[in-house]
Amino acid sequence: MPVGDIGRDHLTVRCARPVQTTRRGLLKAASGAGLGLGALLVGCTASQSTGEGGRQRLRAAFSSAGLQGTWNKLGYDAAMLWGDLLGVEVVWFDGEFDGQKQREKIELIVDDDWDFCAFQAHQTGILEEPVKRLKARGIPVISMDTLLVERPRLREAGVWIEIAPDHAAMAEASTRYLMEKIGGKGKVIHIGGESGHSGAQDRERGFNNIVGKYPEVKVVGGGVRWCNWKTEIARNTFDTLLQESDEPIAGAFFHNDDMALACTPALAGSRHEKMVVTAVDGQKAGLTGVRDGLLAATSVNPTCMIHGYSLIVGQFIVRNKEKIDEVPKQIILPSPLVSKESGNLDAMFFLSDPRHCLV
Helix, strand or coil, X not given: CCEEEECCCEEEEEECCCXXXXXXHXXXXXXXXXXXXXXXXXXXXHHCCCCCCCXXXXXXXXXXXCCCCHHHHHHHHHHHHHHHHHCXXXXXXXXXXXXXXXXXXXXXHCCCCCCEXXXXXXXXXXXXXXXXXXXXXXCCEEEECCCCCCHHHHXXXXXXXXXXXXXXXXXXXXXXXXXXXXXXXXEEEEEECCCCXXXXXXXXXXXXXXXXXXXXXXXXHHCCEECCCCHHHHHHHHHHHHHHCXXXXXXXXXXXXXXXXXXXXHHCCCCCCCCEEEEEECCHHHHHHHHCCCCCEEEECCHHHHHHHHHHHHHHHHXXXXXXXXXXXXXXXXXXXXXXXXXXXXXXXXXXXXXXXXX
């Protein structure tokens, strides 16, 4: 089982080794030491009948910011895979990268029959009212990746647990690598996701934490350019910043791999062609970008773990009749940096494969 640091209210998952535990103690074991997906599955199948009629089939509502993103789509794949394995019918509501559309969809389904719900909000706060209605009905809600509301108010709003990476640390690792590669000086571009997304806000903070240590680095345009996770907006913004600079731009940091990979073709044959580009997500598209030299590095945002843990923890809460005070408020998942020299590229390709959905 993974070894982690446990405080009263949160857990940080680090690494994995095999474990066995009792049914009632399994979720607490996960909280105390951070179970990996495989170990959680072992515990579940040991504690529940694997026969078609021997285990209660559950129904869960899931929603993410937008399935147009490769990160979000792989999270969808993970939830569906683990749902099939664990007897949970997953019904998905696509946010379409539009907070209002996502809210409208969730508002329409809050009175339906759900055993639990797991949401990645397009913007922090946008789903607060429907989540409160789910709380009033006694339906557990899990916050995935992005804070559904500000952290101090999660339980008040009806969120049982937040399952997410450390977004600031992901950005720090990617930006630190960028600074090393450009020698700690020169111009850099900062392309952000959605300004109201708590993860994007933390990525901005992580970037600034590192860049602030390098007085010879200048951020083109004075700071982050928010692009709402949309590749077309990112590409247009990036092209404009390239054209405005008469001297080569040393590097760029992107809040996700999709936006980064949409922008790198503009570098070929330009005065910026030696630009070092780093990003966040570390799934197949980004890993391929690292392998092919389009990206220097990417930090893994473990979408399969986020969505898989949400499915697994949710079904444990329901099947084991867990009480909210038995569940940690937060589980922080690992986010390793991947580069050609990091030694983990092949492993990450395997773990993020949609047939496995493990990271």
